[in-house]
Amino acid sequence: MATKFEYYHVPLSQPSRAVLLLLKMTKAPHNVHTLDMLKGEHKKPEYLAINPFGKVPLIVHGDFTLTESPAIAKYIVKCTNREDHWYPADVKKAARVDEYLSYQHTTVRKASIAVAMNFFLTEKFTGKKTTEEQKNAAYKLLQDTLEEFENYFLKNGPFIIGDKISIADLFALSEITQCEMSGRDYLEKRPKVKAWMERCKDELKPHYEEVFQPFLDFCKSIK
Numbered sequence: 001m002a003t004k005f006e007y008y009h010v011p012l013s014q015p016s017r018a019v020l021l022l023l024k025m026t027k028a029p030h031n032v033h034t035l036d037m038l039k040g041e042h043k044k045p046e047y048l049a050i051n052p053f054g055k056v057p058l059i060v061h062g063d064f065t066l067t068e069s070p071a072i073a074k075y076i077v078k079c080t081n082r083e084d085h086w087y088p089a090d091v092k093k094a095a096r097v098d099e100y101l102s103y104q105h106t107t108v109r110k111a112s113i114a115v116a117m118n119f120f121l122t123e124k125f126t127g128k129k130t131t132e133e134q135k136n137a138a139y140k141l142l143q144d145t146l147e148e149f150e151n152y153f154l155k156n157g158p159f160i161i162g163d164k165i166s167i168a169d170l171f172a173l174s175e176i177t178q179c180e181m182s183g184r185d186y187l188e189k190r191p192k193v194k195a196w197m198e199r200c201k202d203e204l205k206p207h208y209e210e211v212f213q214p215f216l217d218f219c220k221s222i223k
């Protein structure tokens with residue numbers, strides 16, 4: 001029997017949701033270990049013993065432990081060897097995936113973190129209220145980033161690498177959805193991004209709901 005992936009994640013975490021979706025979509029045999037970040041479970045000694053960074057996601061596969069979500073996602077695809085489109089063997093298509101994954105850390109992810117922190121997490125973790133100016137600055141960063149993302153990454157076709165969904169879409173979808181924490185209609189001026197997100201959700205049925213609903217319910221509860 002194939003060795004199962006032991007997957008450590010937090011439903012509120014963008015890269016955690018992306019990798020969990022991939023595990024489900026590729027039917028990779030796995031066990032899920034859910035940590036409560038708001039209770040600091042990711043900083044407890046038992047977790048630090050397997051991941052000294054104290055971050056999620058993390059995968060343990062037999063005696064092999066791997067951090068960093070893009071590396072984890074590519075490893076899962078290579079191990080499961082199912083449906084080439086997730087991380088294509090074609091060199092140029094794979095480079096397109098890598099291009100987005102490299103791009104997102106200082107752009108889409110930066111903006112989604114700014115929104116999540118300024119609209120909710122800073123106050124939750126530190127008790128300090130954020131100002132309207134801080135919220136508006138994070139929101140503007142998001143809007144500018146979505147415009148750039150749309151102009152460059154959604155120009156090749158229905159999905160980031162063209163005709164087929166890939167891990168690049170999973171990561172982008174998860175980062176952008178984090179902005180539900182704003183409680184604002186953040187896609188109002190970005191119909192192209194909205195349409196692409198709907199296409200992704202269709203492709204990811206029924207696992208999109210399974211993975212994203214707990215997060216979406218949480219966002220509703222903090223409005």
Ligand SMILES: N[C@@H](CCC(=O)N[C@@H](CS)C(=O)NCC(=O)O)C(=O)O
Pocket residue numbers: 012013014015016042054055056057067068069070
């Ligand atoms: N570059 C890492 C980032 C992981 C990361 O920052 N995860 C966040 C949740 S989205 C986390 O665990 N934060 C807890 C902390 O930094 O203490 C990856 O892509 O896996």
